[in-house]
Amino acid sequence: MGDSIHGVLGICHVANQACPLICYKSRILFLPKGVSVMNICVIGAGYVGLTTAAVLAELGHEVNCIDQDKHKIEMLNNGEIPIYEPGLKELIYKNYNYLTFAESLDGYIKRASVVIICVGTPSWEDGSTNLCYINSVIDDLSSRINSYKTIITKSTVPPGTNEWIYTKLLEKGVPPQLFNVVSNPEFLREGSAIHDMFHADKIVIGLRPDDQQSLSVVQEMYSGISSPYIVTSLNGAEMIKYASNAFLATKISFINEIARICEAFHVDVSDVAKGLGLDPRIGPQFLQAGLGYGGSCFPKDIKSLEQTALSKNIQPHILRAVQTVNDTQIDIYIRKLRLTLDDLPNRKIAVLGIAFKPNTDDTRYSPAERFIRELSESGCIIHAYDPKAKLDDHHRPNVIQKTTVNEAIHEADCVFIATDWEEFKQLNWSEVKQLMKGTIIFDARNCLNREKVEQCGLHYIGVGRG
Ligand code: UDX
Numbered sequence: 001m002g003d004s005i006h007g008v009l010g011i012c013h014v015a016n017q018a019c020p021l022i023c024y025k026s027r028i029l030f031l032p033k034g035v036s037v038m039n040i041c042v043i044g045a046g047y048v049g050l051t052t053a054a055v056l057a058e059l060g061h062e063v064n065c066i067d068q069d070k071h072k073i074e075m076l077n078n079g080e081i082p083i084y085e086p087g088l089k090e091l092i093y094k095n096y097n098y099l100t101f102a103e104s105l106d107g108y109i110k111r112a113s114v115v116i117i118c119v120g121t122p123s124w125e126d127g128s129t130n131l132c133y134i135n136s137v138i139d140d141l142s143s144r145i146n147s148y149k150t151i152i153t154k155s156t157v158p159p160g161t162n163e164w165i166y167t168k169l170l171e172k173g174v175p176p177q178l179f180n181v182v183s184n185p186e187f188l189r190e191g192s193a194i195h196d197m198f199h200a201d202k203i204v205i206g207l208r209p210d211d212q213q214s215l216s217v218v219q220e221m222y223s224g225i226s227s228p229y230i231v232t233s234l235n236g237a238e239m240i241k242y243a244s245n246a247f248l249a250t251k252i253s254f255i256n257e258i259a260r261i262c263e264a265f266h267v268d269v270s271d272v273a274k275g276l277g278l279d280p281r282i283g284p285q286f287l288q289a290g291l292g293y294g295g296s297c298f299p300k301d302i303k304s305l306e307q308t309a310l311s312k313n314i315q316p317h318i319l320r321a322v323q324t325v326n327d328t329q330i331d332i333y334i335r336k337l338r339l340t341l342d343d344l345p346n347r348k349i350a351v352l353g354i355a356f357k358p359n360t361d362d363t364r365y366s367p368a369e370r371f372i373r374e375l376s377e378s379g380c381i382i383h384a385y386d387p388k389a390k391l392d393d394h395h396r397p398n399v400i401q402k403t404t405v406n407e408a409i410h411e412a413d414c415v416f417i418a419t420d421w422e423e424f425k426q427l428n429w430s431e432v433k434q435l436m437k438g439t440i441i442f443d444a445r446n447c448l449n450r451e452k453v454e455q456c457g458l459h460y461i462g463v464g465r466g
């Protein structure tokens, strides 16, 4: 596959490089009526940028994906995808000759009518958002805008940022008639990013009051995706993004707190979640109690929103409580493990899951990785396994990543489910019992079928499972 793809990709790519016009023209021939080919620059080839680039190419556009990370661009130009995201590799291969990957805007910005900003927005020490990457993108753009551009911010940025971007570009001498700034936050989940973009439950567009043209540009760009549009102000769109992530994280911390109470009354929290979920005012999603939320968005965005509120002298009581519950979730499991397994320092624990959630290799703010780190302080042997994610190399020597789930489970006193991968849900528990030395199955994601586990003579411990 690799080489042939390489061959095929190479030829298409060379053809595209040699005469983009041929590919452009040929592409128009095959597009559904009314769909026009736009030339788009996507800045930032991370989880959001690469997914956005691939989806827009699939929608019929010519997409130049720009990233300052030389190695990432080399990989992409060699047909290697630097991240694991289901379906992304196939979608990039399918649209390879409508995608270019480069380190600089030079040679691409001139033809582009749309620029989409997808660079990282990390946190400062206090949790507020560090806009230095956004700032360097503004610098890059300001000296290269010589024809009209719709500049779309997809990176998650605090309220007021897009207005600031607009003002900065003016200050840097870009004539107002040559650009507009639009806020179009993404709501994709890692592990289902492609699906989430094609089946978005909403497309949020933030516009400046006097911007009469960008909405039709964005609708044209996304034509092929039939989702409801929410059109609001720049600040409105930024707030919808933060409030969405904050509310989802609140649901998770809420059910985790309820699970703690259920534990005290020997109630099964999954029954409670089922009961809550049937109420359409509450809904069943994001009520799975477990080790807590992680990832590149929830932890960072909640802290940023907390700081945003404080910057306006507003006390973020709920946001703080959500973080407190989430930050103390792992301690509860370390304590439970100590209560369940005597002589913990001389035990061997198989921790299944390293990624912050299933179907991704992303370990940013991963509760599973934090659990491994904190548990390793007890001195016990930890054999970790994850289908895709890798432990970073700052772990103690008593932490070993295994390449198969059986290797990790072998001779273990306890199996601890830290990430709810499908592979773990489908384990053959009688085989697991054979491999293990102990009998404790700790389901810290409430994702296993308890009866099946116990039928095999194993002891099941869940989160608030009575
Ligand atoms: C990013 C943001 O972190 C998130 O807040 C936002 O919601 C969406 O975009 P993600 O795609 O997961 O999320 O980030 P990351 O995987 O870190 O990718 C960012 C990319 O931008 C990196 O590849 C980085 O090299 C690139 N980048 C960063 C640039 O190309 N130029 C810069 O100036 C800074």
Ligand code: UDX
Pocket: 186, 187, 188, 189, 190, 191, 245, 248, 252, 285, 286, 287, 288, 289, 290, 291, 292, 293, 294, 295, 296, 297, 298, 356, 357, 367
């Ligand atoms: C999230 C938002 O869902 C998405 O809309 C936004 O664009 C980016 O941030 P993502 O970070 O990929 O997406 O993961 P998500 O599926 O939301 O899960 C976030 C965390 O919450 C994970 O650690 C997951 O394990 C945890 N979680 C999720 C729970 O603990 N319980 C649940 O019921 C759901």
